[in-house]
Amino acid sequence: MTIKDTAEEWEVRATETPFVGNKTSVRTDDVVMPDGSVVRRDYQVHPGSVAVLALDDQGRVLVIRQYRHPVRHKLWEIPAGLLDIPGENPLHAAQRELYEEAHVKAEDWRVLTDVFTTPGGCDEAVRIFLARDLSEAEGQRFEVEDEEADMELSRVPVDELVRGVLTGELHNNCLVVGVLSLIAAQQGDGLDALRPAEAPWPARPFEA
Known part of the structure; x- marks a missing residue:
């Protein structure tokens, strides 16, 4: 048996969107189960x-510390953001x-891993990139606002981040998955064997 996730879509008898927010929404689907029953799923x-x-x-690793209101924590994270434009090339984002x-x-970009963050209640897909050969960007700094105005920035050795993950001191999904994937890649075929930066991403198709 091949251990590989596969795309599949069960029949939806009815759907509605009871809430639409600024960036996300909530959908309610009536989904037909294998035994023929119909159950309601909110996500x-x-x-x-x-x-x-x-x-x-x-x-x-370059990390930032930012307040996240839903969990009432300041979390250490890796840089991340939404795909604001439908079909946007994730590398550009x-x-x-x-x-x-x-x-x-x-200068060097590769795909580290792709994940569904909480597939039981959200359809968010995240592509985590590995970026190397770093340098200071040119031009004026981006003007931050809201929670980002209070961000802290640091560079932390990988081993220290791994320790924080395994001792329960670091919780951000992308940081945890990214750091442990980095270690796995280093101990496996090496970082140069990772997928190219513009590798296909079926969860969020894009134009190169």
Whole structure:
């Protein structure tokens, strides 16, 4: 048996959208189960996101600390953001987020991993990139606002982040998945064997 996720869509008898927000919405579907029964499923509809694990030449990861109101925490995270434009190339979005949140650019980009963050209640798909060969971005810094105005920026050794993940001190989904995927890649076929930055992404198709 091949261990691989596969696309599949069960019959939906009815659907409605009881809430529409600024960036996301909530959808209610009546879904036909394998035994023929129909059950109601509520879930958040999300445009998708990108995240960037930026690794410098000293083996440190660029992280930011930001307040997240739903969980009432300030979390250490890797730069990330929404796919604001339907069909947007995720690499371009990732490059934009790295510039806006850290004023950094990278010459080497690869796909680290793709994840569904909470598939039981949200359709958000995230592509996590590995960015290397970092340097300070040119031009004026992006003007931040709201929670981003209070962000802290740091560069932390990978081993320290791994320790924080395994001791329950670091909780951000993209940071946890990104850091552990980085270690797995380094101990496997190596970072240069990762998928190219513009590898297909069926969860959020895009034009190159």
